[in-house]
Every structure is written in C-alpha cells, then in structure tokens.
Amino acid sequence: MRGSAFICMVVVIFTVSCNSTPKDHVLVEAVTVNSDMFGASDYAIEIREDSSYRVIDYSLGLDSVTLELIDPKENSLLLAENTVTGKTRIDGNTFFFNPGFKQVDKALLKNGFMDLYIGDSFFRRLRLQIGNSYSINYFDQKRFHDYAIFNAPKDSVFDNSYNLNQRDLIFIDSVLTSILKNKEGNNAFYKQLKVYSNSDSVLVDVNIFLKNNKSLKDFFRYYPIISFDSPTYEGTYGKLEINLSKRTFSELIMSDDF
Known part of the structure; x- marks a missing residue:
C-alpha cells in the first residue's frame, strides 16, 4: 500500500510539473x-x-x-x-x-x-x-543617473533613430560641466536629452532642471518634461542644442531669458 501511495504521489507531482508549461x-x-x-x-x-x-x-x-x-x-x-x-x-x-x-x-x-x-x-x-x-x-546608467534620453518622433528631415552611447554621453557631460561651472554646477541638474537624427547629423536638444524641485525626481526619467512640440513646464529650466556629428553646441538659454 505504501508503495502504491508513493507511486501515486510521484504521478501527481509529474503531472503538475508537465502542466507547468x-x-x-x-x-x-x-x-x-x-x-x-x-x-x-x-x-x-x-x-x-x-x-x-x-x-x-x-x-x-x-x-x-x-x-x-x-x-x-x-x-x-x-x-x-x-x-x-x-x-x-x-x-x-x-x-x-x-x-x-x-x-x-x-x-x-x-x-x-x-x-x-x-x-x-x-x-x-x-x-x-x-x-x-x-x-x-548603451551606457553606464550609474555613471549617468542624472540623464534621461528620448528619441524624437521621425519626420521628413530627421528620419532616422540613433541611440546615444557612452562616448556620446561623455562628450555631452563634458559640455554641460564646462557650461554650468559658473552656475550651480552640472551635478545640481537633472538632464533630459531629445535625440534627432538623419543620415547627415545627430542633434541633441538638452533641457536641464534644478534638483531642488523635488517633484521632478520621481518622473524625469520617464517622460519629457518639455514636450517635443512646445513647453508645458511652468518652472525654471535651461536649454541648449548639441550637434554630435560636428561636436559643437549652442549657448545655454534659461527660461527666465525667454
């Protein structure tokens, strides 16, 4: 009897295992x-x-x-x-x-x-x-934890997709470090990058937001605070454009200057 019970138990276990497809x-x-x-x-x-x-x-x-x-x-x-x-x-x-x-x-x-x-x-x-x-x-998230990257919608001019990599972010970070050294400093900002790309160039729109706005911490990585179409943010932010293909960048403009 014990042998029969053991065999039945094995059969049940085997059946359950087989059903876990x-x-x-x-x-x-x-x-x-x-x-x-x-x-x-x-x-x-x-x-x-x-x-x-x-x-x-x-x-x-x-x-x-x-x-x-x-x-x-x-x-x-x-x-x-x-x-x-x-x-x-x-x-x-x-x-x-x-x-x-x-x-x-x-x-x-x-x-x-x-x-x-x-x-x-x-x-x-x-x-x-x-x-x-x-x-x-594509890059070290721990090193660039203050960055959020979004690919812009394709259009008739920017019809490619491009994924920013470690080398790109090292350059972008060095640009922001040099620009922000006379302000609060690069580490004082969250950075959102929107990437536009075609066969000729890769352009990156950069928006920066002071970390003293605690509400941004939880969602700046998940959705563009400044939309692709028009500004929708009422707080202070900065923007500039970086041309990765030419390794050039524009002047930083703060929203107070708009």
Whole structure:
C-alpha cells in the first residue's frame, strides 16, 4: 500500500510539473513607476513565453451617476474593461503588439526601461521588472543617473533613430560641466536629452532642471518634461542644442531669458 501511495504521489507531482508549461513563464514585465505623471495611465505590462501579452490600465474611472472616482483595483468590471490581451512578435529587443492598445503598437527595451511607441512616436516609458536580458544597455546608467534620453518622433528631415552611447554621453557631460561651472554646477541638474537624427547629423536638444524641485525626481526619467512640440513646464529650466556629428553646441538659454 505504501508503495502504491508513493507511486501515486510521484504521478501527481509529474503531472503538475508537465502542466507547468513554458507558456506560463513571464519573459518581460514592466510597470509604471509614477502614476501621477501628467495624469498619465498607470500601466502594468506582461509578456509570456508563448508570446501572449496582457496590459492592465489602472487609471481611475469616473462614475457617470455619482461622479465619484472608481479604482479598478477595487472594481472587477472596470478592471476587466481596462485589461487588453493579445500576441506579440519579437524582433531582438523590440516587441510588436497585435492588437495594439490605445494605439500603442510596439515596445522597445533598452537601458533598463520599456519604451512604448505609437508608430515612431514615443508614448510612455515603464520600468522593467523582468526581462533585462532583452534590454540593450548603451551606457553606464550609474555613471549617468542624472540623464534621461528620448528619441524624437521621425519626420521628413530627421528620419532616422540613433541611440546615444557612452562616448556620446561623455562628450555631452563634458559640455554641460564646462557650461554650468559658473552656475550651480552640472551635478545640481537633472538632464533630459531629445535625440534627432538623419543620415547627415545627430542633434541633441538638452533641457536641464534644478534638483531642488523635488517633484521632478520621481518622473524625469520617464517622460519629457518639455514636450517635443512646445513647453508645458511652468518652472525654471535651461536649454541648449548639441550637434554630435560636428561636436559643437549652442549657448545655454534659461527660461527666465525667454
């Protein structure tokens, strides 16, 4: 009897193990770090080994009758409405969603983040929790922890993508160090870089923000504070342009001078 019980136990364990197929394993997981960022959606994205994906939007809803905010985490119906599933096609460190969600059709994993795109236009950035093996790191994040890099949308002039690397950031950092030495100093600022590229040149728009604004610490890495189209920030900031191809740069202009 004991022998039969042992055999049955082995069979049960073997069956459970066989049912734990690779499709249940999570390849990539990314989450929003700051859900208050410009009122943006609070996403959790999960991609599994069978290429299926699930996106949950935890944004608060509004009750049309009571006009009270509804938390999807406490409302199963709203949570179901805010959950999208589908398949992904994987190409290196790029994941293509089918179907897309909120017009987002791809995710690019690099430098420890997941960047969401609508076509070639940047949409959102999430922090990778799982999937660092898919993330390409172009520079030392610890050395350049005060920098956030965003690729500008492609247009008729700047129709390429370019990933800033360690050598580029060393040059950019040296430029800012020389420019800011007579101000608070380079280390006193957060830096956001927007990269424009074509076959002839790589241009970098640099925006700097004093670290004494504590509210910027939690989200400056995740979304451009100064939008690609027009300024949307009411605080003090500085801007300049660096031409990486020619190794030249413009004068620093502070918002007080605008």
